[in-house]
Amino acid sequence: MSWLTRLAAQAAVPVYPCIGPGLLAAVEWLFLSPHLRRTATPRAAAILLVAGQIPPRAQAGLDRLHDQLPHPRASLTWDGAGDSTPDLRRLWRELLAGRGDQPDRLPDTPPNEWRGKGDHGQGGKGMMGGVPYGRPMAMTAKDLRDGLELDAYTARFGPFAPMLPPGLEVEITLQGDVITKLTPCAPPFDQGLDASTPSACAARLLHLLGLPLDARRVRTGKRPMGLARLRALPPGLGEVAPDNDARARLTAWLAGREDETHIPPLPDLLTGLEWHEAMLVLNSFTPDALRRACLEEAEA
Amino acid sequence: MTALLILSLPLTLALGAWLAASLDRLAPALWGLPAAGPLTPLREAAALLAQQTIRTERPDRLTLLLAPALYLTLAAVGLSVVPLWPGVAPIESPVGIVIWGSCEALTIIAVFLHGWSPNAPFPLIGAYRYVAIALPVMLPSMFVLIAAALPAGSLSVTAIVASQEPLWNVLRQPMGLPLFLLVGLTLTLRGPFDYADGADIADGTSAEDSGAGRALWQFARLSMLVAFSAMAAAVFLGGPLGPWLPGPVWLWLKTAAVMALTVLLGHAVARTSPSRMLGLLWVVALPLSFLHLAIAGVLAL
Numbered sequence: 001m002s003w004l005t006r007l008a009a010q011a012a013v014p015v016y017p018c019i020g021p022g023l024l025a026a027v028e029w030l031f032l033s034p035h036l037r038r039t040a041t042p043r044a045a046a047i048l049l050v051a052g053q054i055p056p057r058a059q060a061g062l063d064r065l066h067d068q069l070p071h072p073r074a075s076l077t078w079d080g081a082g083d084s085t086p087d088l089r090r091l092w093r094e095l096l097a098g099r100g101d102q103p104d105r106l107p108d109t110p111p112n113e114w115r116g117k118g119d120h121g122q123g124g125k126g127m128m129g130g131v132p133y134g135r136p137m138a139m140t141a142k143d144l145r146d147g148l149e150l151d152a153y154t155a156r157f158g159p160f161a162p163m164l165p166p167g168l169e170v171e172i173t174l175q176g177d178v179i180t181k182l183t184p185c186a187p188p189f190d191q192g193l194d195a196s197t198p199s200a201c202a203a204r205l206l207h208l209l210g211l212p213l214d215a216r217r218v219r220t221g222k223r224p225m226g227l228a229r230l231r232a233l234p235p236g237l238g239e240v241a242p243d244n245d246a247r248a249r250l251t252a253w254l255a256g257r258e259d260e261t262h263i264p265p266l267p268d269l270l271t272g273l274e275w276h277e278a279m280l281v282l283n284s285f286t287p288d289a290l291r292r293a294c295l296e297e298a299e300a
Numbered sequence: 301m302t303a304l305l306i307l308s309l310p311l312t313l314a315l316g317a318w319l320a321a322s323l324d325r326l327a328p329a330l331w332g333l334p335a336a337g338p339l340t341p342l343r344e345a346a347a348l349l350a351q352q353t354i355r356t357e358r359p360d361r362l363t364l365l366l367a368p369a370l371y372l373t374l375a376a377v378g379l380s381v382v383p384l385w386p387g388v389a390p391i392e393s394p395v396g397i398v399i400w401g402s403c404e405a406l407t408i409i410a411v412f413l414h415g416w417s418p419n420a421p422f423p424l425i426g427a428y429r430y431v432a433i434a435l436p437v438m439l440p441s442m443f444v445l446i447a448a449a450l451p452a453g454s455l456s457v458t459a460i461v462a463s464q465e466p467l468w469n470v471l472r473q474p475m476g477l478p479l480f481l482l483v484g485l486t487l488t489l490r491g492p493f494d495y496a497d498g499a500d501i502a503d504g505t506s507a508e509d510s511g512a513g514r515a516l517w518q519f520a521r522l523s524m525l526v527a528f529s530a531m532a533a534a535v536f537l538g539g540p541l542g543p544w545l546p547g548p549v550w551l552w553l554k555t556a557a558v559m560a561l562t563v564l565l566g567h568a569v570a571r572t573s574p575s576r577m578l579g580l581l582w583v584v585a586l587p588l589s590f591l592h593l594a595i596a597g598v599l600a601l
Contacts, residue, residue: 004346004349004350005346005350007342007343007346008343008346008347008349008350010339010343011340011343011344011346011347012340012344014347034334034336040499040502040503040507041502041503041506041507041508043354043507043508043509043510043514044503044506044509044510044514046347046351068354070351070352070353070354070510070511071351071352072350072351072352096350135357153421155421161502162499162502163499163500163501163502174421174425176425176428177425177428177429177574206570207499208499208500209570209571210491210492210494210498210499210569210570210571211567211570212499213327213328213331213333213567214331216328216331216333217331217332217333222332225331225568226567226568226569226570227568227569227570228492228569228570228572229570231570231572232492232570232571232572233572234572234573234575234576237573274573274574274575275425275500275501276429276495276498276500276501276573276574277573277575279500280500280573
């Protein structure tokens with residue numbers, strides 16, 4: 001090992017988790033370890049932690065994610081039993097020593113054939129729109145607020161996006177960062193009730209509000225210290241009943257109260273919001289309630 | 301002498317970036333959480349350098365390199381007009397404050413290009429969102445800097461430092477430093493103003509960064525914090541002015557203090573939604589900075 005890799009071996013292991021059913025709370029506890037660092041993007045990780053049994057519908061997403069990790073990379077399957085920190089650290093040292101680098105799982109080819117429609121064969125109009133080689137392109141459409149023709153971009157997010165509950169897949173049309181259309185494609189995985197405790201939910205929301213240190217404190221049962229933690233949530237954001245908005249729900253969680261909110265269909269709730277606001281709203285509900293809402297919506 | 305001073309800039313940026321990264325990792329101690337030592341930033345940098353730098357599909361190759369290079373250069377140029385000794389700056393310019401102001405404004409371009417270049421949705425959202433927020437932040441910044449230049453009767457940073465001989469600007473213009481700290485948080489993509497690289501968009505403009513490319517961008521961010529802190533120390537805390545110790549030591553101490561304050565604010569203050577922040581900037585921060593300039597103008601008459 002060179003001096004560089006020896007130094008790197010002492011760093012916290014950069015890990016991107018893909019969380020299956022029932023393991024959200026366990027993974028969040030795991031990342032309280034100072035020896036691990038949960039990365040917000042697979043590009044910053046060296047190890048893909050596959051927690052639990054990933055359902056077949058999410059397998060393709062998992063493989064695509066795996067191939068996005070920079071080399072040297074590895075993946076580790078964890079069933080939630082025991083502490084996987086020593087295994088992750090060992091794997092990291094092995095990678096740095098030049099052993100165990102994993103190749104791509106998927107062929108390095110476009111997911112779709114070239115579509116033959118449109119001036120440039122991409123299935124859109126002119127130089128815009130369509131899905132050339134399976135890559136969604138922006139296309140002009142009327143803005144929700146003022147009818148101006150702006151670029152609308154449709155893409156699918158999930159099932160392992162770090163700002164969404166694991167398993168949730170949504171197709172979103174964005175104009176700038178405003179959500180103009182949202183279609184749930186798959187519900188979040190069932191995480192059991194320990195992922196929906198007030199402290200776990202409050203920690204997720206505080207993390208999105210740019211207070212990761214407060215999130216860690218709350219997760220371990222301490223009071224948060226950050227400034228404007230409640231006022232940062234715009235009043236009335238994600239209101240589902242009188243006096244029941246995102247701010248009220250965070251207040252309740254921080255006071256240790258469970259939340260029994262009934263969630264309206266996600267498209268009604270999130271359409272017209274900016275991406276940041278929409279993510280705050282989504283994370284102001286428990287994963288359990290979100291799952292129920294998605295399942296009800298699918299049945300309806 | 302000038303050549304030596306200019307050569308000191310990369311060293312200052314490197315040491316400052318390391319100090320800033322160490323302060324970032326010390327911050328958890330204030331929250332009663334385990335903190336990491338000063339070697340941790342070096343270990344994390346080594347971990348990034350040991351990994352591959354991935355190129356996304358059809359990136360804008362020119363701006364991919366240009367963005368971090370520009371960010372780093374702007375930090376260096378901004379730092380170069382800060383006097384190390386009373387009356388001695390690596391680059392002595394009669395319009396030093398204007399040079400710094402242009403570095404601030406061009407930072408918006410650097411961050412935008414960083415989000416533009418990888419050809420991916422999250423970085424692009426981060427890029428546009430940052431421009432929307434950072435533009436209105438630049439206006440209070442200009443008012444605050446002009447207010448600081450009024451008592452000196454000059455746009456030179458060395459003259460502004462000299463004008464603080466009787467009284468530092470932090471006391472003479474009490475609203476100046478708090479307003480300038482908003483600028484610092486924006487320029488360094490931190491905490492309540494980190495609309496470029498936030499957690500809700502998976503690290504935003506950095507979402508596709510890996511390996512050495514990621515390390516370079518993080519280094520540029522920290523370097524800009526060094527330059528901003530040094531400028532704030534010079535404009536509000538008298539820069540190298542102080543008894544007993546040599547000027548550069550005073551400047552370093554004051555720079556470190558501003559840096560620690562910026563790091564602390566970045567960790568301690570929640571980030572609101574972009575549209576609400578826009579409202580706050582235009583409706584509160586901008587009129588406040590104008591009032592600040594008006595008061596400074598009357599006092600300087």
